[in-house]
Amino acid sequence: MIEIDRVNGGYQDVPVVHDIDVKTEAGTFFGLLGPNGSGKTTLFKLMSGALAPMSGDVRLSGTSLLHMTQLQRARRVAVLAQETHVSFDFTVEEIVRLGRYAFQKGVLKRMSREDQAAVEEALEVTSTTSYRDRPFYQLSGGEKQRVLLAKAFVQEPELLLLDEPTNHLDIRHTFDILDVLKRWQQEKGLTIFAILHDVNIAALYCDQVGLMHEGRLVEQGTVDILQRRERLSSIYGVEAWTQPHPAVARPQLLMNPPDIKERSMSLLEDHQLTCTDEVIHLTFPRPLRTVSNGVAGEGVQWIRHFANFHVDHYYNSMSPKEDVETWLEALGCRKEQSLGMMTAVQLSQAEICMETLFGIDFLVIVTAGTGNAVDITNRQPELEPWHAGTINTLVFCDLHLSDGGLMNASMSAVEAKVRALQDEGIMDHAAGTPATSTSTDSLVIAATQQGERTAYAGSGTAAGKGIGRLVYETTRKAVRRYNGGKP
Amino acid sequence: MFSNKIVLCYAGSLLLLAGVITFGLFYSSVVIPVPHIVHIVVERLTGVQLLEEVPSSEYAIIWDIRLPRVLLAAGVGASLAIAGAAFQGLLRNPLADPYTIGVSSGASLGAVAVIFFQFTIVGLGAFTLPFISIVSGFLTLMLVFGLVRLSSRSMAVETIILAGIILSAFIGSIISLIISLGSQEEMTQIIYWLYGSVAMRGWSYVGLLAPFVFAGGLLLLTQYRELNAMALGEEAAGHVGVHVQRGKIVILGGASMLTGAAVAVSGTIGFVGLVIPHMVRLVTGPDHQHVLPISMITGAAFLVAADIIARTIIAPSELPIGVITALIGAPLFAVLLIRNRIGKGKAA
Numbered sequence: 077m078i079e080i081d082r083v084n085g086g087y088q089d090v091p092v093v094h095d096i097d098v099k100t101e102a103g104t105f106f107g108l109l110g111p112n113g114s115g116k117t118t119l120f121k122l123m124s125g126a127l128a129p130m131s132g133d134v135r136l137s138g139t140s141l142l143h144m145t146q147l148q149r150a151r152r153v154a155v156l157a158q159e160t161h162v163s164f165d166f167t168v169e170e171i172v173r174l175g176r177y178a179f180q181k182g183v184l185k186r187m188s189r190e191d192q193a194a195v196e197e198a199l200e201v202t203s204t205t206s207y208r209d210r211p212f213y214q215l216s217g218g219e220k221q222r223v224l225l226a227k228a229f230v231q232e233p234e235l236l237l238l239d240e241p242t243n244h245l246d247i248r249h250t251f252d253i254l255d256v257l258k259r260w261q262q263e264k265g266l267t268i269f270a271i272l273h274d275v276n277i278a279a280l281y282c283d284q285v286g287l288m289h290e291g292r293l294v295e296q297g298t299v300d301i302l303q304r305r306e307r308l309s310s311i312y313g314v315e316a317w318t319q320p321h322p323a324v325a326r327p328q329l330l331m332n333p334p335d336i337k338e339r340s341m342s343l344l345e346d347h348q349l350t351c352t353d354e355v356i357h358l359t360f361p362r363p364l365r366t367v368s369n370g371v372a373g374e375g376v377q378w379i380r381h382f383a384n385f386h387v388d389h390y391y392n393s394m395s396p397k398e399d400v401e402t403w404l405e406a407l408g409c410r411k412e413q414s415l416g417m418m419t420a421v422q423l424s425q426a427e428i429c430m431e432t433l434f435g436i437d438f439l440v441i442v443t444a445g446t447g448n449a450v451d452i453t454n455r456q457p458e459l460e461p462w463h464a465g466t467i468n469t470l471v472f473c474d475l476h477l478s479d480g481g482l483m484n485a486s487m488s489a490v491e492a493k494v495r496a497l498q499d500e501g502i503m504d505h506a507a508g509t510p511a512t513s514t515s516t517d518s519l520v521i522a523a524t525q526q527g528e529r530t531a532y533a534g535s536g537t538a539a540g541k542g543i544g545r546l547v548y549e550t551t552r553k554a555v556r557r558y559n560g561g562k563p
Numbered sequence: 564m565f566s567n568k569i570v571l572c573y574a575g576s577l578l579l580l581a582g583v584i585t586f587g588l589f590y591s592s593v594v595i596p597v598p599h600i601v602h603i604v605v606e607r608l609t610g611v612q613l614l615e616e617v618p619s620s621e622y623a624i625i626w627d628i629r630l631p632r633v634l635l636a637a638g639v640g641a642s643l644a645i646a647g648a649a650f651q652g653l654l655r656n657p658l659a660d661p662y663t664i665g666v667s668s669g670a671s672l673g674a675v676a677v678i679f680f681q682f683t684i685v686g687l688g689a690f691t692l693p694f695i696s697i698v699s700g701f702l703t704l705m706l707v708f709g710l711v712r713l714s715s716r717s718m719a720v721e722t723i724i725l726a727g728i729i730l731s732a733f734i735g736s737i738i739s740l741i742i743s744l745g746s747q748e749e750m751t752q753i754i755y756w757l758y759g760s761v762a763m764r765g766w767s768y769v770g771l772l773a774p775f776v777f778a779g780g781l782l783l784l785t786q787y788r789e790l791n792a793m794a795l796g797e798e799a800a801g802h803v804g805v806h807v808q809r810g811k812i813v814i815l816g817g818a819s820m821l822t823g824a825a826v827a828v829s830g831t832i833g834f835v836g837l838v839i840p841h842m843v844r845l846v847t848g849p850d851h852q853h854v855l856p857i858s859m860i861t862g863a864a865f866l867v868a869a870d871i872i873a874r875t876i877i878a879p880s881e882l883p884i885g886v887i888t889a890l891i892g893a894p895l896f897a898v899l900l901i902r903n904r905i906g907k908g909k910a911a
Binding site: 124125126145146147149150151153155157160161162163164165167171177178180185227231 | 652655656788791792794795796798799801802803804805806807844848849850
């Protein structure tokens with residue numbers, strides 16, 4: 077357990093850090109964050125013994141670090157500083173062996189078998205065994221850092237202090253170093269106290285983080301405190317966004333670039349719409365914020381090209397996504413900026429509606445095939461193979477929607493679609509009840525992100541009402557067309 | 564315990580030392596056969612008579628003239644070389660040696676002052692000159708560090724070398740001043756002393772130097788682990804457990820003691836402390852556990868060899884030994900410098 081107890085300290089008589097209080101359990105990876113000049117390095121030096129605090133105490137498992145001799149401290153605390161230059165042509169192994177200085181006993185201070193075993197283990201863990209006999213100065217930056225980490229590990233410390241251990245390293249080597257650290261932390265119950273400059277790296281690896289600002293520790297806790305974006309924005313002086321990592325339950329930070337004034341875009345005029353028998357292809361001059369379950373380009377994305385491809389009734393592919401991407405490329409669309417979906421419906425039967433409702437521009441495209449219509453509340457799941465008879469709904473709106481706003485807009489569109497199917501009397505033939513959808517419907521909500529940002533686009537808002545009404549009307553027309561009637 | 568290479572290094576350097584010492588006793592204007600030399604040395608040391616009928620004139624030449632001279636050269640060479648190795652290790656700079664950082668100049672000034680003013684400190688007697696020499700060497704070192712601390716907080720090694728050179732130049736001018744104030748005779752005496760020589764010193768000088776070589780050498784040899792750790796920088800050395808302040812004082816004190824004593828008995832002899840540790844490191848690697856003792860042995864051998872050259876090359880006259888070490892040492896250092904650069908260029 078490490079306790080920093082009301083520590084004040086600085087250089088000469090000028091205090092740089094004030095009233096630092098930290099308490100972490102043994103085996104914790106504590107990351108110290110903050111902008112340059114916030115006092116991180118000063119606090120680090122107070123902990124490593126390079127500076128004596130003006131007041132306060134630093135305790136490791138109850139023992140004050142400040143009253144230990146160099147030797148006592150070196151047996152419990154290892155330090156990996158930011159930049160270490162090694163003079164002379166010492167080899168990797170010789171450098172690592174230096175870490176055993178504090179453990180050598182007797183008059184001759186020779187390396188014991190225990191010392192050598194610790195060296196072997198550290199070389200192994202840091203994957204530096206293969207170049208143990210090479211001169212240190214010949215190594216690359218990443219290799220050097222691993223060697224210095226091995227030197228810290230052979231001290232078999234309870235506490236490891238790191239000052240920007242991945243400074244100047246590329247992504248791959250950064251992760252290498254941190255993975256090695258994390259593994260050692262978990263295997264040996266090592267407590268790590270690290271200054272990190274990359275907030276996102278800290279969010280991925282730390283158990284606890286502290287935010288320094290102007291010499292004070294203004295926030296500390298689990299990595300979730302990194303979601304306090306107003307705090308981060310004010311500390312770092314840049315506009316920050318936080319969002320969850322897509323694969324692990326940790327926050328990540330995104331920085332806004334300075335505002336770039338873009339020409340405003342008219343949803344209804346500044347697009348290019350091409351309709352053929354093979355594809356309905358809609359292109360905008362710049363990407364729209366999009367949420368969809370399309371075959372290609374699904375999820376929350378920025379999309380410029382929207383394409384609804386016609387496929388044969390008998391289309392059956394093991395890799396529909398690759399197919400759609402191939403077709404998109406044939407249209408000259410980069411797949412990273414494109415969204416593609418497919419339908420067996422004749423594209424001449426598509427319904428396209430452009431309207432301004434409640435002062436908001438909307439563009440809605442629906443292709444409806446009701447051959448596979450199902451009632452979602454029917455209890456019998458029919459695991460049928462993929463059919464092309466689907467309802468594809470594309471909703472474009474001149475709104476600035478947050479991710480929650482996109483979700484609200486999706487709900488509005490789906491509710492309207494269900495109502496349209498019921499009013500058209502579409503049935504789930506297997507269940508004999510009114511259908512709510514087909515088995516493979518696709519939905520796209522795309523917003524221009526112009527104007528006031530909002531999280532609301534449900535049925536209680538103008539945006540939601542507009543979406544609902546237009547999707548309802550357009551779907552009904554499309555369904556009627558599909559069934560041979562007049563729209 | 565040690566690799567074959569290291570064992571070979573010790574064996575090789577010791578053999579070299581034994582070889583040059585024997586050669587130094589043997590080779591001169593009066594040729595004395597090696598068996599006689601062995602006999603004389605063994606007889607004087609143990610009283611055992613190996614041979615019969617060794618002329619007593621040979622006793623005088625070997626025991627009273629050549630042996631003390633060779634041993635003095637060996638002692639001075641050993642002192643300067645290990646002091647150089649220690650300075651380089653501590654300051655993490657290959658250019659550091661007793662000369663470049665000013666200790667030698669300071670020690671010379673002390674010695675010159677003693678010669679010039681002809682004074683003795685009560686209780687020290689003949690040890691006055693080495694004592695003053697060592698103290699003034701150490702004081703100069705402190706002055707160098709004071710100057711560095713005033714000019715840069717980080718104690719950059721480049722600044723230490725610069726400060727050393729500045730102080731050396733200043734002290735050199737004071738020595739010149741003292742010389743020019745003296746009589747013609749004193750002037751010649753001091754200048755010749757400054758060039759460095761181990762000639763005609765006799766056993767008393769060997770006796771003077773010996774305790775310092777042992778004490779200073781032992782002091783430095785115990786510090787090899789600290790010197791190795793210092794290669795990481797002082798802060799990082801502290802982090803692995805080195806008591807940096809104490810280590811620095813012991814190392815600087817030991818190296819100053821050796822330099823001061825060497826200068827006191829032989830004058831200023833340059834390049835030994837600079838070149839020898841470099842050559843040794845090329846063979847043994849940078850581990851001070853071996854660099855320090857092997858530098859000592861090799862430095863001793865080098866200076867004995869240099870002295871042989873100094874007294875034979877224009878026989879019957881003699882050259883100052885400092886001239887020889889500089890003539891050999893400077894080009895050798897240039898070669899090492901170039902070699903080092905090329906080697907690093909390849910590796911990069």
